[in-house]
Amino acid sequence: MNRLTVENLSVSFRIPGAVVRAVSEASFTVRPGRCLALVGESGCGKSVLAHALLGLLPGNAEASGSAVLSQSGGGGDVELIGASERTLAGRVRGRAIGLIPQSPATHLTPVRTARAQMQEAVREMGRPPGTADELAEKFGLSPADLDKYPHELSGGMAQRVANAMALAGDPWLLLADEPTTGLDRDLVDRAMGALRALCDEGRAVLLITHDLRAAERVADDLAVMYASRIVELGPVREVLDRPRHPYSAGLVDAQPDRAFVPVPGMPPELTALPDGCAFAPRCGHRTDACDVRPARGGGDGRVACHHPLAVQDGVQEDAKEDSRA
Amino acid sequence: MLEARDITVRYGSRTVLDRVSLTVEPGAVLGLGGPSGCGKSTLARVMAMMLRPRSGSVAVDGRPVSRWRQRAPRELRTRVALIYQQPRLAVDPRLTLREIVAEPLAAAGTAAAGTAAAGTGTAGTGTAGTGTAGTGTAGTGTAGTADAERVAALAAEVGLTGDLLTRRPHEVSDGQLQRACVARALILSPGYLICDEMTTMLDASTQAHLVRVVNAYRERTGAGVLAISHDAVLLGRWADGVAELGQGGKAAVSV
C-alpha cells in the first residue's frame, strides 16, 4: 500500500545572525486516491516543506523528523529526510513523487520542443518510448502541439505538458507547488480538474497553494499552515465551512465572497517564533493558556489550539477573559 | 478623470490593444477583467504613461499626455501610480523596504533641490558595502522629517512593522513586499491608482487588507482606482463597475 507518512518534520535555515524556522513539527499522511491541500500565506513555510520532501533544500538547511515513503512493490520504505542523493534521484524523484512546477512556461527548456523534452523525461525514467505519446494524448495534447517550442504554447497547454512530464515515471504521488500562479480563473479550474482526475485514477496529490478556492475545487483534506506550523488539518468541507482554528476562520472570512475582512496584525517572523501559540498575538480568544504551544489534539488531531472554535456550541469561548502579555 | 481614448498598441505585427477607450472617475473603483494575455497590463502601462501607444490619447484631469516615460512631466506622471502583479520584479533588490517606500519622495526631493538630498546614511543591517554606498541617499535627512513621518505612517497602514522596513526584498515574503509596493504607490498622494493584478499572488487575508488600504485612501482623497483582475468575484465585491477587455478589443462596461 503506497503511503507518505510525515512525522514531526522540521526544517530550519542558518542565515547571517539568525535561524529561520521554516517548518516546525509538521505531521500528516498522504494516501492514494486522495488530495491533501496545504494552504497558508506566502512565507509560512509550505514551499520549504515540499522541497524537503524531495531533498531539494539549499546548503544551509537543516531538517529533522521523518517522512517515510512506503511503497508496495518498490523495494521497501524510504526515509526521505537525510536520504542520499542517489536514493532520491534513483528511486524517489519522478518515480515515486512527481513534481508539477509552479510556472510551467519557465520550467521547460526554451530551446527544445515539448516532444523532445517529454521523450527525454520518459527515457530518463526508463519507460518504453511510446509512453510520451500516450501521456500526451491523456492530457489532450495533439501531435502538432508537441512539436511546438515552450514559448509557442499557451498557458494552458504548457501546463498540460508539464503535467504529462511529471507523470513520465508513473509516480503515485504528485506534488504541485503553487501551480495556479499567473493563471486566470478558467485555467485554474482546468488545472485543478486535471489534478482531481489524477486522484480519481488512484494517485495521490499534495497541493501547495495560497488559493483557497483552488484548494476547494480539488482537495479531499485541507491543512492550514501558519508560521511554520500546521494549525488545522481535516476534511476540506469541514475546515472551510466549520473552521476550528481562529486563523482558519479568519482566512475563510477574508475571501471576497465572504466577509472580505482581513485577519488583523501580521504573522511572526520565522526567525523569532514565540514559545507559545504563534497566532496568539492576533487572536481574539487569547488567554494565559496560550503561552504554551498547543499540539494538534481534539481526538482527531485536527486542530492545534487551546480554544478551538466550536460553532455548534455557540459562544462558550467568549466566557474566558482576554489577558494580554 | 483619467481618460484613455482609442488606444492602439502593437508589438511588431501583433495588435495587443485595438482602439480601446476607458475612463476612470475620481472616487470610484473601475474593474477591468478579461482573459490573460488580452492586454490589460499593457493598457495599465499606457494609462500610467509608461508605454507610448501607436495611436490614441490619454488625458489626466483634462491635461493631455504628449510625452511618455521619463519625458512625461514629473507632476503628471506621478499623478498616476501603478501597482504591479509581481512585487519581486517591481522593486530594486538592493534597497531596503524603507528605501523602496521612500523612493518617490527622494526622487521628488532631488528634483526640487537640484542636488542630491543631504541625509542620514543607509547602512541598515550590517550588510553595508554592497548596498547603496556612494550612490545617493534615501532623502531622509534634515528636510525630510516630514517625509520620514509620512513613510512611517504609510508603512504602519499597510502593516509593515519597523523591523521589516530594514530588510531587503529577498529577506521578506511576497505579501510583505507587495505591502511595501502599495505604500510606495500612495506616498506621493496620486490622484489615480492602477492596481494591475495587485493581489493575484497573495493569500486571502493580505488581499483583503490591501484592498481596504486602497479603499481607505480613495475615501480620504477622492482618488480614482482602476482595479485589474481576472478574479470576477473580487471585482464584483470591490469595483463599482466592471469593464471587460476581449482579445485585442473591448466590450461594454457592465455593473
Next chain:
Amino acid sequence: MTSVALPQAGRRRRSLVFAVATLVVLGLAVLLVPPIVQLDERIVDLRSAGLPPSLSHPLGTDEVGRDVLLRSIYGLRVSFTVGMVASLVSITIGGLVGLVAGSVGGTVDRVLMRVLDGFNSIPHLLLGIFIVAMFSPSPVAVVVSVGVTHWTTTARIVRSEVLSLRSRPFIEAAISGGASRARVLRRHLLPHLFPHLILATVLMIPHAIWHETALSFLGLGLPPHMASLGNMISDGQRSLLTGDWWASLAPGLFIVLPTLAVALLANHLRDRLNPRRRSELSL
C-alpha cells in the same frame, strides 16, 4: 532524527584561504623585497651563470648569472603593475561604452556596437603588437596596448546588463514614481553594475598580465634588462635546451599562481556581492 549538513563550506573556505594566502605572500614579496634589496637589474655576474637551485640561490640563476627568485619577484611587480593599470583603463573604456550603448540605445548603440565588432575582429595580439610597434617598447606602450584591446568584453557585459535592467518593472516603477533619467542611472543602474565592474577588473588583471607577458616574450614589450615574467620566460627558453629548467619554471609559476589565486578570489567575491546568494551560503 537525521540532519542535513553543508557540504561545500569546507571546500570553499580552503580555496579562499589558499587564494588569500598566495596573494598576500606574493603581495608582500612584491612590496617589500625591492626596497630592501635594491637590485640593479643591469648588473650581471657571468661567473654565477646557470647555477641550479641551492641555498644561496633558491631558484637558481639564469644564463647571465642573475638570481631567478629575485628577478621573478621584480618581474611580478612589473607585470602586476602593468596588468592593474591596463585593466583599469580597459574597464573604464569598456564600462563607459557599454553604459552609453545600453542606456541611450538606438543609433548610438548601433554605431558603438559596430565599432566594438571592428575591434573584436582583429586578433588581440596582432593589434597589441601593432600599437606597441608605434611606440618604442615601454611599460606605457604595453598598458595602452592591453587597455585598447580588452575593453570590448567589459563593454558587452555592461551593455547587456543595462539592457536587461532597463526592461525590468522596477526601473519603470522608479520612473513612474518621478525619478529622472539621471536618478535612475545613479540610484538603480550603477549600483547593480558596480559588482560586475569590480569582478571584471579583478578577472582582467591576470589576463592583462598574460598579455604583457606575451608581448615581452616576443621581445616587443618591456626592454630586455627590465625584469618581466615575459622576458624571463623568453630568455629561459634558451636555458631549457641546456637542461637548466629553473629559469623557465620560476617565472611560469609566478604567473600561474597569482592567476589561480585571483580566479578563486573572484569566485568568492562574486558570491559575496550577490545579496541573495550570500544568505543562502551563510557568508
